Amino acid sequence: SRYTRLGIPVYNITSLIENGNRDNANMIHNPESIHKHVADEALKQYALLKMLPAHLADAHMAGDIHIHDLEFFAGRPLNCMQHDIRTFIKYGLKVDGTGDHTSIAGAPNHMETLMNHTGEIMLAAQQNMSGGQGMSLWNVFVAPFARGRTYDEIKQSVQMLVYNLNMAYAARGSQVPFTSMALEFGVPDFLKDETAYGPKGVEVGTYADFEEETRLIQRAFTETLLAGDNEGKPHLFPNTIYTLRPETMTSEYEDDIRLVHELSAKYGSSYFVNMFPKYRNKMANYMGCRTCLQDTWTGDWDQDCLRTGNLAYVTLNFPRIGYQSKDETQVFEYLDEYMDLAVETLMLRREQGLKCLNDFHILPFLKQQVAEDSYYRIQNSTLSFGFVGLNEMLLSLFGEGIENPDANKFGVKCLEYVNDRAKKLQEETGLRWSVLQTPAESTAYRFATLDKKQF
Structure with missing residues (x-):
């Protein structure tokens, strides 16, 4: 018969309290990580013995x-997810999914609110999932909120998000959420005729109308990462993924692309998606767990690449x-x-x-x-x-x-x-x-x- 007592030996807990555990480099040795490790051991044994x-x-x-x-x-059997920020731009945010235990936010009206929502969405979803959280086409979908803002104001909002993602010390076992962000150098051709949603979830034209704002948000994000934190350390999250497309790999975007290469040279933190090969179709996205989604499943880039994952x-x-x-x-x-x-x-x-x-x-x-x-x-x-x-x-x-x-x-x-x-x-x-x-x-x-x- 299989051993059915679930738990962790007392002497292991003593060692864990005194010496910590090195399985996860993202976790510090503190009460939360001790609690998580003990619970993890019991649940692993439950899966092996009972499930x-x-x-x-x-x-x-x-x-x-x-x-x-x-x-x-x-x-919590589902792994990772690519989010669609447009959902929350249109419908607002319930971080617990129901609004029964948390405050409910309506459709955002300001860029700062949307920056806060972006971090809260990924932190909230990680409470339901075992893996990382990502967003794709993010700066394109956020661009309508940057209309009429100065570059300094846009950059301040982006800085708030990046620091939020690296200081939301509330994920499992005292971690910041494991996040990925896919950025575009400009509005991809396939999105130019798509309906754009702005403040209060209102339709504001198409994304082709927001090329300049898309570029400014990407530049602000890259400059924020390039600066590092107050002590010059790199921001570890999000895994920042830059999308290389034929329509934006031109001389018009050279300064933006050079800046990303400067980021790569300084911290080695940039990831790239090569959309030049024909097999890529219109859309592909990645996450830190190396999951790749492409619009080759149903043929619909939205269905295939957003609100789903590994x-x-x-x-x-x-x-x-x-x-x-x-x-x-x-x-x-x-x-x-x-x-x-x-x-x-x-x-x-x-x-x-x-x-x-x-x-x-x-x-x-x-x-x-x-x-x-x-x-x-x-x-x-x-x-x-x-x-x-x-x-x-x-x-x-x-x-x-x-x-x-x-x-x-x-x-x-x-x-x-x-x-x-x-x-x-x-x-x-x-x-x-x-x-x-x-x-x-x-x-x-x-x-x-x-x-x-x-x-």
């Missing part, structure tokens, strides 16, 4: 796969496959076995997510009504195969890593094999399957530790 079949729990414990965010499997991912231990396999055929047999485990786990997690949304009513921010729909679009969220250690797998199989042409070719073949499985699953289930390279500092260490013992 997962024995073969899935064993596969995780043995290190064949890694089931991320086990502590959130039961009550539901969950399970990571495959690639190096172990290399240690276990005697030939190429065995590699693909192990890939099949590990992917089967991941699929079963992810389907259970999605089922739990639906229960939390619809039956248990414990995710009210995500479930809140927007017109005729819920805010969070679970039907467009991704279920993902993660992987780590491709190079180490190839080292084991070939004696050399990805720098070796034969090893490199085989590595690509393995990734294509996983990606083909994701495509087949899309056809079989009607759900949005994908593949990502896991951000796996602690997962990779855990795999390596278990593999060292076994091999």
